[in-house]
Amino acid sequence: MLWAPTGPAARRPLVLLGHGGSQHKTHPGIVDLASRFVGNHGFAAAAIDGPIHGARRAGALSGPAMQAEFLAMWKEDPRIDAMVADWQAAIAALLDLDAFDASAIGWYGISMGTAYGLPLAAADARINVALLGMWGADFANSERLAHDAPRVRCPVLFQQKWNDQLFTREGQFDLFDRLGSEEKWLKVYPGPHAPVAGEQLRDIEDFLARRLRSIAATSRVTV
Amino acid sequence: MLWAPTGPAARRPLVLLGHGGSQHKTHPGIVDLASRFVGNHGFAAAAIDGPIHGARRAGALSGPAMQAEFLAMWKEDPRIDAMVADWQAAIAALLDLDAFDASAIGWYGISMGTAYGLPLAAADARINVALLGMWGADFANSERLAHDAPRVRCPVLFQQKWNDQLFTREGQFDLFDRLGSEEKWLKVYPGPHAPVAGEQLRDIEDFLARRLRSIAATSRVTV
Structure with a gap:
């Protein structure tokens, strides 16, 4: 899925949207984020389905049953290399469109979106900024x-x-601590694993928009 | 010290600025924050000296020597009740001016500004939002x-x-965890205890300004 503003072609910042477990590439939360980046900031956004999610499966499945199926799959075979390869193919295809600022590519992906997005960001320096967790x-x-x-x-x-029932506080601190980024911030929100709303949702949009705008401005100056 | 916009009187949001150890009520960092709240947001801001700091001492002392003197004092007698009483007297005197929105009072104070500001916010419900840490x-x-x-x-x-040399990660998580606030967020920044700059400084202004604007808008509607 690719979302982009109508109007004259421009080399826009691009946000890659990695959905969470049990969701899919056109889940309402993903479409909402895409709409924010396109409508509020003039960026483009793109999403592909995670393993065994969305169009990668025969019958539709959602909610707790789909999440349980994903977690069972993850524990048997996380399929990280395959998903990283799919995202890298998607990035190559997107950049071939010659419509995006290749120096301003952001990653959004929490929960399952980090399970695949963190290895992708580690493998692919084309990702210039990442929202993980x-x-x-x-x-x-x-x-x-x-x-x-x-x-x-x-x-x-x-x-x-702060009260995530799936992931421990210590395990998340540890993963954050290990990130090699010179610029990294951790933010804790009240409540359980889901939903993503309020201040957290606001920060997703605000962080990626500010950073990508700043990168895009710099690349326009120096190119 | 009181900073306020010139121009017609209005019931403005008020930010109380609790300076850090070794600083004082007109320390450049405090004046910078006051200028942001007044200049960028039309709020008022006020500061008083912490114990043994600023005008509360005979000779000027700053930097590591002043910080060491404060920490020695704190370990002997933290003087929390006296400082809370001074701030409460300051709030009463400020509200007597009849120039502020009494329902939109914010606290800024990290490090020593939390040592006194957290007990103040616990004791005084007139503080509607707080930046601590x-x-x-x-x-x-x-x-x-x-x-x-x-x-x-x-x-x-x-x-x-994340690499504070004065306060442990666990002790800070613990203090955050104990806060009774339904709405509370923790944000981790890279680097040692000082300086306060970049994203952290931006967040101080942004968080207090957004929250106070939202409270002030609500109080105007309901009064």
């Missing part, structure tokens, strides 16, 4: 995230829920 | 802060430095 280094099959975190070098805002 | 429940003579924290009920943004 709500996943811990001590979670099942997360050694790969702990290992990849020091290779993430772009600015990161890491979001954490 | 950079102090821990496990620091010397901080049982009083741990005890008072659950009585703080206003929205709080708690700031913490």
Whole structure:
């Protein structure tokens, strides 16, 4: 899925949206974020389905049943390399459109969006800024995230829920601590794992928009 | 010290500025914040000296020597009740001027500004929103802060430095955890205890300005 403003072509900042477990590329929360980046900031946004989610499965499944199926899959085989490769193919296809500022690519992805987004940001320096969080280094099959975190070098805002029932406080602090980024911030919000709303939602839009605008302004000056 | 916009009288939001150890009520960092709230937002701001700081002492002393003198004083007698009483007298005197929105009073104070500001916010419900942080429940003579924290009920943004050399990560998490506020957020910034700059400084202005504007708008509607 690709969302972009209508009107004259321009090299716009691009936000990649990694949805959470049980969601999919056109989940209302993803469409809401895409609309904010396009409508409020003139950016483009793109999303692909996570493994066994959305159009990657035969029948539709959502909510707790889909989340349980994802967690069972994750614990058997997290499929990180395949998902990183899919995102890298998506980035290449998007940049081939010649419509985006290749120096202003942001990642949004918390929870499952971090499980795949952190290894992607570690592997692909085209990601210039990342909104991560709500996943811990001590979670099942997360050694790969702990290992990849020091290779993430772009600015990161890491979001954490203070009473997350899925991920421990310590595991999230640990994952944040391991990030190699010189500029990194951790923000804790009250409440359980879901929902993402209020100040947290505001920060997602505000952080990525401010950072991408600033990068885009710099790249226009120096190119 | 009182800073306020020139021009017609209005019931403005008021930000109380609690300076850090070794600083004083007209320290450049305090004047900078006051200027932001007055100049960028049309609020008023006020500051008084902390114990043994500024005009409360005979000779001027600043930097590490003043900080060491404060920490020695704190470990002998933290003087919390006296400082809370002074701030409450200051608030009463300020409200007597009939120039501020008494329902939109914010507190700024990190480090020593939290050592006194947290007990003040716990004791005085006139404080509607607070920016706290950079102090821990496990620091010397901080049982009083741990005890008072659950009585703080206003929205709080708690700031913490990831490599603070004075306060432990765990002690700061613990103090944040104890806050009684339904709306509370913790944000971690890279670096040591000082300086306060960049994203942290931006967040201080942004958080207090947004919250006070929102409270002031509501109080205008309902009064």
